[in-house]
Amino acid sequence: MNRIGKIIKEERLSKNLTQKDVADALGITQDSISLWENDKRIPDTEYIIKLCSVLNISADYLLGIDDELGVRVSSSSAIPSSVYSETERELIEAFRKLPSDSRALVLRMVGVEGSSSVSRKKA
Numbered sequence: 417m418n419r420i421g422k423i424i425k426e427e428r429l430s431k432n433l434t435q436k437d438v439a440d441a442l443g444i445t446q447d448s449i450s451l452w453e454n455d456k457r458i459p460d461t462e463y464i465i466k467l468c469s470v471l472n473i474s475a476d477y478l479l480g481i482d483d484e485l486g487v488r489v490s491s492s493s494a495i496p497s498s499v500y501s502e503t504e505r506e507l508i509e510a511f512r513k514l515p516s517d518s519r520a521l522v523l524r525m526v527g528v529e530g531s532s533s534v535s536r537k538k539a
């Protein structure tokens with residue numbers, strides 16, 4: 417679960433929001449956001465949906481069920497060799513390691529901004 421705090425912080429920063437901005441939108445204190453981002457606490461269920469709406473992400477992504485592109489995360493997270501070439505697998509792995517804002521830039525550069533692969537991430 418310690419990934420939730422990282423996702424909250426990355427997504428908040430990528431949208432140029434402060435902890436106070438998010439807290440105000442959720443009707444909670446900035447301290448709560450800080451506790452979540454530092455993995456001291458996790459959001460209650462009622463706030464997960466609101467948080468996803470404010471950050472424009474899916475609950476599956478926030479909870480680590482899907483990655484940012486809406487691809488189901490498996491326990492092995494291996495990319496099947498039968499589907500992709502070695503180069504394609506390397507590109508996917510490198511892309512997955514990029515921070516959110518860098519991924520968005522790459523997607524814009526290759527002309528897939530606004531495509532279904534990007535919109536899957538959104539709630």
